[in-house]
Amino acid sequence: DTARGAFANHAWTADPLVADQTPDGAVHPVLNPARPDDHVGQVTWAGPETVAQAVEAASPWNAPAVVRAAVLTHAAHLYEENFGELFALLHREAGKSVMDAIAELREAVDFLRYYAARATDAPALGRFACISPWNFPLAIFTGQIAAALAAGNAVLAKPAEQTPLIAVRAAELMIEAGVPPTALQILPGDGVTGAALTSNPAIDGVAFTGSTETAQIIHKTMATHLNPGAPLIAETGGLNAMVVDSTALPEQAVQAIIESAFQSAGQRCSALRCLYVQEDIADGFIDMLKGAMDCLQIGDPWQTHCDVGPVIDEEARAGIQDYIDEAMAKGRVLHALPCPDNGHFVAPTLIKVNSIADLGKEVFGPALHVATFKSEELDAVIDAINGTGYGLTFGLQTRIDDRVQYVADRIEAGNIYVNRNQIGAIVGSQPFGGEGLSGTGPKAGGPLYLDRFRSHPVDQ
Numbered sequence: 354d355t356a357r358g359a360f361a362n363h364a365w366t367a368d369p370l371v372a373d374q375t376p377d378g379a380v381h382p383v384l385n386p387a388r389p390d391d392h393v394g395q396v397t398w399a400g401p402e403t404v405a406q407a408v409e410a411a412s413p414w415n416a417p418a419v420v421r422a423a424v425l426t427h428a429a430h431l432y433e434e435n436f437g438e439l440f441a442l443l444h445r446e447a448g449k450s451v452m453d454a455i456a457e458l459r460e461a462v463d464f465l466r467y468y469a470a471r472a473t474d475a476p477a478l479g480r481f482a483c484i485s486p487w488n489f490p491l492a493i494f495t496g497q498i499a500a501a502l503a504a505g506n507a508v509l510a511k512p513a514e515q516t517p518l519i520a521v522r523a524a525e526l527m528i529e530a531g532v533p534p535t536a537l538q539i540l541p542g543d544g545v546t547g548a549a550l551t552s553n554p555a556i557d558g559v560a561f562t563g564s565t566e567t568a569q570i571i572h573k574t575m576a577t578h579l580n581p582g583a584p585l586i587a588e589t590g591g592l593n594a595m596v597v598d599s600t601a602l603p604e605q606a607v608q609a610i611i612e613s614a615f616q617s618a619g620q621r622c623s624a625l626r627c628l629y630v631q632e633d634i635a636d637g638f639i640d641m642l643k644g645a646m647d648c649l650q651i652g653d654p655w656q657t658h659c660d661v662g663p664v665i666d667e668e669a670r671a672g673i674q675d676y677i678d679e680a681m682a683k684g685r686v687l688h689a690l691p692c693p694d695n696g697h698f699v700a701p702t703l704i705k706v707n708s709i710a711d712l713g714k715e716v717f718g719p720a721l722h723v724a725t726f727k728s729e730e731l732d733a734v735i736d737a738i739n740g741t742g743y744g745l746t747f748g749l750q751t752r753i754d755d756r757v758q759y760v761a762d763r764i765e766a767g768n769i770y771v772n773r774n775q776i777g778a779i780v781g782s783q784p785f786g787g788e789g790l791s792g793t794g795p796k797a798g799g800p801l802y803l804d805r806f807r808s809h810p811v812d813q
């Protein structure tokens with residue numbers, strides 16, 4: 354078991370089992386989403402008083418850029434040296450499969466190196482709140498912090514309530530690498546902790562990744578500050594579509610769909626939610642897709658052959674399952690798989706819809722919707738996709754070159770994937786981020802991102 358408190362005011366708030374050392378927060382267990390009997394550890398949440406003290410104690414990291422760059426690069430080494438431990442935490446705390454955990458560790462290391470290389474002596478903004486989600490509890494957490502630190506800010510980071518242990522361990526490694534404790538405070542907790550942080554007028558900026566609704570709340574909270582210039586960098590949800598036309602290579606398209614919709618149990622903001630298949634190939638294509646779904650291995654992500662692991666917690670499982678049960682009652686479920694009943698599992702499910710407009714809200718799990726379209730309806734499909742107001746990822750499967758340009762010119766999405774799965778980003782060369790309800794930009798892992806953490810843009 355790992356038991357940790359907040360890292361605030363230059364020190365860990367000590368062992369959370371010693372109650373009188375943590376007067377402001379309650380101790381919360383951290384559970385394994387795949388194995389409910391596996392108690393991973395516990396953490397003390399930072400209450401409003403701890404948050405206020407941490408904000409006051411935080412001071413920007415005004416070491417020269419070369420020093421900050423060296424320290425962040427050292428942190429990247431320490432992540433690599435502690436690969437096994439971080440890997441095990443990603444697996445046990447977040448339910449990550451072997452491949453997902455490895456990819457996430459690599460991305461976190463890439464973020465540290467990328468922002469380290471771009472540290473500058475330009476003035477920082479001051480104190481930055483970094484609020485991160487549970488679905489990439491190491492990569493997103495690290496990316497936000499590395500950017501804020503590379504720009505010379507003090508960071509007050511609040512990891513998601515489901516995944517605090519990996520965040521705490523990562524922060525320890527950053528401090529071991531040489532980040533001054535005054536410049537990095539870790540505040541485990543839920544929305545109450547987050548709200549205490551974002552409503553504090555001494556906060557000079559917020560980097561947030563999570564739901565669109567929470568970003569909207571934070572935006573309103575920040576509007577009540579006496580600090581009107583503080584930026585909100587928000588990376589939020591999506592209602593992502595893929596269009597498969599009748600010239601697409603079916604094997605390639607099916608493989609891409611399976612990975613895009615069901616990898617990480619659909620718990621990626623980039624995940625495919627609504628597939629449009631051209632009507633004249635739809636029957637055969639959907640049969641092929643069902644066959645590929647039947648080959649998916651659902652279960653404990655510790656098994657290397659696992660394709661689909663658990664969803665993050667019981668609340669998530671129940672919500673997604675209710676949604677699927679409702680679709681089932683309406684006769685809209687085209688295909689569903691059996692899945693383990695011990696642990697927070699949801700079976701990959703295919704649900705028939707007429708249009709992406711039928712989806713309403715993002716369902717953050719392995720539920721894929723499918724609609725068909727006629728050749729002459731392509732513009733209407735593009736309008737429907739843009740009409741959701743989201744704009745994160747979009748996929749296209751076609752062998753018509755002109756169509757790639759035509760669709761890409763009209764689709765409003767931050768990341769467009771052609772003839773491949775709509776997964777992932779490459780720090781530096783393929784930055785990630787959305788438009789509209791999906792985010793404020795600039796894209797993470799791209800050249801403009803760091804500028805938002807500084808008081809002036811810098812030529813690089």
Ligand code: ADP
Pocket residue numbers: 484485486487511512513514542543544545546547548551562563564565566567568570571
């Ligand atoms: P998800 O649905 O992915 O859990 P959330 O938007 O609820 O997305 O959570 C993302 C992060 O935002 C988490 O760290 C969560 O604790 C935090 N959070 C939730 N509510 C608030 C709030 N009102 N203010 C600040 N942070 C919040």
